[in-house]
Amino acid sequence: MEELLFGTAGTPISSKGNDSMSGIARIHELGLSCMEIEFVRGVKMGERTARRVGGLAKQLGIRLSVHAPYYINLNGDGETLLKSKQRIMNSARIGQICGAGSVVIHAGFLQKGTREAAYQKIEKQLSDIKEQLKTEDVYITLRIETMGRSSQFGSLEDVLEITEVEGVSPCFDFSHLHARAGKNNTHDEFASILARVEEKLGRKGLGDMHIHVSGIEYSDKGEKRHLVLAESDFNYRELVRVFSDFDIKGMVICESPNLESDALLLRREYNGFRCKDGTKTESKGLSYP
Ligand SMILES: [Zn+2]
Numbered sequence: 001m002e003e004l005l006f007g008t009a010g011t012p013i014s015s016k017g018n019d020s021m022s023g024i025a026r027i028h029e030l031g032l033s034c035m036e037i038e039f040v041r042g043v044k045m046g047e048r049t050a051r052r053v054g055g056l057a058k059q060l061g062i063r064l065s066v067h068a069p070y071y072i073n074l075n076g077d078g079e080t081l082l083k084s085k086q087r088i089m090n091s092a093r094i095g096q097i098c099g100a101g102s103v104v105i106h107a108g109f110l111q112k113g114t115r116e117a118a119y120q121k122i123e124k125q126l127s128d129i130k131e132q133l134k135t136e137d138v139y140i141t142l143r144i145e146t147m148g149r150s151s152q153f154g155s156l157e158d159v160l161e162i163t164e165v166e167g168v169s170p171c172f173d174f175s176h177l178h179a180r181a182g183k184n185n186t187h188d189e190f191a192s193i194l195a196r197v198e199e200k201l202g203r204k205g206l207g208d209m210h211i212h213v214s215g216i217e218y219s220d221k222g223e224k225r226h227l228v229l230a231e232s233d234f235n236y237r238e239l240v241r242v243f244s245d246f247d248i249k250g251m252v253i254c255e256s257p258n259l260e261s262d263a264l265l266l267r268r269e270y271n272g273f274r275c276k277d278g279t280k281t282e283s284k285g286l287s288y289p
Contacts, residue, residue, distance in 0.1 A: 148223025209250030
């Protein structure tokens with residue numbers, strides 16, 4: 001990707017309707033550049049709608065990703081595992097028709113076994129899913145997200161290591177990484193995360209980032225809920241400064257409750273650092289209509 005794009009998790013609040021078509025049109029009006037389609041409560045979009053959504057996004061130059069349903073546990077058994085795999089594959093199939101570049105996945109829970117056992121199992125399931133999708137000519141990237149609780153598979157190391165499965169990449173939810181232990185909230189900590197990404201995935205990894213950001217409330221158990229950035233302790237200014245320092249590219253999806261307001265805020269702050277660096281920056285959509 002050529003740039004770092006900013007957008008929302010689902011249709012912006014100020015959209016005319018709550019469907020994806022209205023969402024994409026509104027993203028365009030706001031001067032934002034991308035949107036994540038939320039299949040978080042199930043993949044309810046049909047193929048025909050997906051084609052229309054993909055057509056509009058292409059016409060308006062809006063990049064898309066999709067978020068798979070929350071009810072997934074690739075470390076589960078029986079019916080849970082079967083349904084989890086189906087939910088991921090359905091997200092991938094419809095996502096690809098939409099022209100989305102990736103499907104974001106909450107991989108599952110560590111449960112009683114060791115982290116190593118969970119890793120082996122999740123790795124095997126993802127390989128199986130990729131194999132099946134390949135037979136259907138579905139090549140969309142599967143992205144495993146960093147999660148906000150230590151009971152979940154999704155530490156920084158988990159999502160970097162799982163990229164050893166071909167076609168699997170990370171989704172970095174920086175607010176989750178912060179909520180996981182209350183750390184990861186300073187310039188140096190953000191920089192060390194990106195340095196680790198570069199060490200594992202190279203410049204190519206930094207050039208193809210998929211990121212979630214929001215304000216966040218947490219306890220010693222981790223994530224409690226998402227907040228508006230200004231109402232949280234999340235150090236988003238330093239985060240976007242580090243994005244600029246490392247010259248990363250890809251998509252930043254804002255998951256704050258006020259969606260587009262914080263997406264625009266993040267981009268404004270980021271562009272501020274780009275200007276100071278003397279780097280060329282886009283000028284469109286800096287105001288909030
Ligand atoms: Zn997520």
